[in-house]
Amino acid sequence: MSEITKKSTSRPSQTGWGTSRREFLKNTGRIAAASALVAGAVPRIYAAENNTIKVALIGCGGRGTGAASNALSVKNGSIKLVAMADVFERRLANSFKNLAKRPAEQVDVPEGRRFIGFDGYRKAMDCLDAGDVAIFATPPAFRWVHFAYAIKKGLNVFMEKPITVDGPTTRKFLKLAEESVKKNLKVGVGLMIRHCRGRQELKRRIDNGEIGDIVAMRAYRMGSRASTCGPAPDNMSELLYQIQRFHSFLWASAGMYSDYYIHQIDECSWMKGAWPVQAHATGGRHYRGNAVDQNFDNYSVEYTYPDGTKLFYYGRAISGCRGGFDSYVHGTKGSGVVSTRGHYPGKVRTYKGHNMKSENLIWRFPQPEPSPFQLEWDDLIDAIRQDKPYNEAKRGAEASLVSSMGRMAAHTGQVVTFDDILNCKHEFAPDVDKLTMDSPAPLRSDSDGKYPVPQPGILKDREY
Secondary structure: OOOOOOOOOOOOOOOOOOOOHHHHHHHHOOHHHHHHHHHHOOOOOOOOOOOOEEEEEEOOOHHHHHHHHHHHOOOOOOEEEEEEEEOOHHHHHHHHHHHOOOOOOOEOOOHHHEEEOOOHHHHHHOOOOOOOEEEEOOOHHHHHHHHHHHHHHOOEEEEOOOOOOOHHHHHHHHHHHHHHHHOOOOEEEOOHHHHOHHHHHHHHHHHOOOOOOEEEEEEEEEEOOOOOOOOOOOOOOHHHHHHHOHHHOHHHHOHHHHHHHHHHHHHHHHHHOOOOOEEEEEEEOOOOOOOOOOOOOEEEEEEEOOOOOEEEEEEEEOOOOOOEEEEEEEEOOEEEEEEEOOOOOOOOEEEEOOOOOHHHEEEEOOOOOOOHHHHHHHHHHHHHHHOOOOEOHHHHHHHHHHHHHHHHHHHHOOOEEHHHHHHOOOOOOOOHHHOOOOOOOOOOOOOOOOOOOOOOOOOOOOOO
16 A cells, blocks of 8 residues: 655744654654564564454444444454443443444453443453554544553554644654554554555556646535534533534544544545645634534635645535535646545546546546445454554554644634644643543633634634
């Protein structure tokens, strides 16, 4: 699978906080090469081909339950779910009920291995042996905390995206990524488009010059109202309410922008073969009613790549407007479709020129196509059983960072560079690793039940 090329051609940092993209990624850039060599330098902690791989699910919402189901659907050997953890008892119970419909030899999670609370992640991972797999599908704020413990335990990991929410957590995560490679851990990140066989073939065709050099890209995710919420109810703590509605709060999820838009930002950057080095954006809030979330309702972002190429990204979550969920690349000889009306099926294709009509079609991927949600698990488990170099942690952190770069540009009204977001001092929830069921929320409402929201042009170096 192709890796994005890292080019140190960004402008010098404008923040004065000291770490440049060139300097910071100089050392972490060795990770990919190290992963190819590390197998002979450290103990081999992976499951043998005929051994059962045990799995712990940490975060039992819909995406976590789906990830566990995909894990148990891999066909190359025995896999068993043995532990689960969440902060909501009902959520864990519903997840277990759904997963328990699978064959009994695949799901062995008695009540004593179903853990409720902020320390449940440790208890669930303690049920595993080195080389087993932990699934992280909690709100992204907790990703670095859980990953650090998995590295300590010698566990392979699958984690949902995004995996960081701001600059400080990205810096922490990149260090953890390097540790995980040194320990020969296999790490998958839920940017499943990278595992789509159609997109992989499209990437090969673009690299081979089928549509010429990429000169521009554009992507759209336009849908109905999403990720809004009213004031917290009286029967739930502010902390648990924010975790339950995590898409509404930047500290918990990096907001709707990062959680929804990261896939298309990542897939376009993959096709380009580089990360963007700066973002310029607009956005706004409309028709809010009693909503207290921190999101904008629409975002328009111009990403710039090292050679000056642009990605134009448009996101909107307003009911009654025209919808769209597509990604396109434009080259000097033709154009390509990366996504068509969603993540799956991708229905990727290439065209001569830029009028995407049937008579100009060069190639399309055959239908039906396999699900990338399953393929990412097939690839991860195969790497574990065969001890292949496989670690997506660094790339996932960088994809999360450039997503935050665009979000911060819209929320501050400034041009934000890769260096700016990487070195930003504003950590949304610095004590997230210390939270308990009785802790105050990292974000507190005012006397009217309102939360701080972005103020472009007024708050220029932080999002709230």
